[in-house]
Amino acid sequence: MKGILDYVPGSSFLHRLNPLVKLLLAFVLCAACFVTGNHFIVLGVIALNLALALSAGILGRALRMLRSLLKLSALLFLVQIFFVREGATLLALPLGICITDLGLSFSLLFVLRLLAAALPLGLMLSVTQTSDIPNVLVRRLGLPYQYAFVLGTAIRFIPLFAQEMAGIMEAQTARGVEFDTGNFFKKVALLLPLCAPLLVSSVRRIEGGAISAELRGFYLRGRKSGYKDYPFALRDLCALLGGACALALAVLF
Amino acid sequence: MLEFERVFFGYEGQSATLKDLSFAIGEGEFVALLGENGAGKSTLCRLANGLLKPSAGRVLALGMDTKQVKTSLLARDIGFLFQNPDRQICQNSVRAEILFGLEIALADEAARRARCEEMLELFSLSGERDPFGMSRGERQQIALASVLARAPSLLILDEPTTGLDYRECMAIMGIVAQLHQKGTTILMISHDMEIVADFAGRALVLSEGGLIGDGPVRRIMRDEALLGRASLLPAQIPALGARLGGPYAEAFSVEELLSLAVGKKGEKERAEA
Structure with a gap:
């Protein structure tokens, strides 16, 4: 079963972009959400992400990503809305708690930023083979392979850990732990003891991977060790220009 | 005990993993689930204890429709031993690990302690040891002890002997055989045909998501053509x-x-x- 961040093979415009450009585009779109204070620009970034997902044939996955963040967003929205006291009071509640227009606006912006910033990275991982990320950083930016490998491994391990956690939760449900409860807080409390198996399996996996890499000449790898070249094309320039426009709009408005 | 009625199942974005499965397992049976890798054996077992719900058809476990009942509730009577014991083990002593499963099943503290000691004795395990520092075979035994402590009436084993040496393998299977003699129903996935021949009474053979054979192990073992279709040798x-x-x-x-x-x-x- 595919995880939400696993690579989806394809030949769309996004798939064919240079991995370095995809990485830059993801960061530019994330940055655009944070440099603007305009709700509509952030909504526009979300819409742009969904349009890109549609063009890459992964709209369903993008919507699943948004859906998976909804509960957390709702929780953060509620926390934020009660903490901001500035602005005109819209609703006064007992115990001196009130909802203000600024609080509402700031909370909404905060949640929209969270959703808009999570999408580009998820999309980038969905259309880029994880091995391409460290390789392009070594080949095109001259980053030492060891550092690029650490970054690539960290990205590669996100879906692996997610799968491992899903497996652990499945095993615990099968022994009667109520992960199938509808209570979000109860679920979080039940997750804590599971950090031990996740940590143990992660350390075992990393140790095995490190030994295996070292036995295959990890320290001998350099800039020209990879067989793949990552040339830039016109589409990469177009994508970068598009990203720059989005960032400029975010800065201006 | 366990009934599959015209069950279909497919993972999201993939073609059907299980197609039109119908069979029933009676109380006290020892059934081996055979088939090539990717045939759908583990999926079938996950459907049996409610971890997965069928796309079509009905799974009745202990008389309950798995679509209508929570998996954690079914788990009180259905034990499931996973292939990888590390997914089950989450406590830092063997005793705490066995008690962890019991806390959900038994309300009485004294009864829990007694049951835990019984399991430690049955598996010849030291309660104070850290499971994460023990061998793979020992961790598998701890996982099984933790499952058996809750005295399930149906026990599902997903390749319980993978990665174990002969002694560890026989230790696990000896205990499983004892349980079966006492009336526990067993459904076991295995690629080890010697283990199947020695312990199981009935075999279900899966291939590409379909049930291609169902009968006594003695008959299935002699059907080389059938076993060949599932990439197996007698x-x-x-x-x-x-x-x-x-x-x-x-x-x-x-x-x-x-x-x-x-x-x-x-x-x-x-x-x-």
């Missing part, structure tokens, strides 16, 4: 018996083959005398 003794032919074709264990051979030799000697 256990050594039934295969040898089949090659020798005649009365030997019925031999299913070393003892049976020997008794047949000795009987034949005796007949020959008597005829010569």
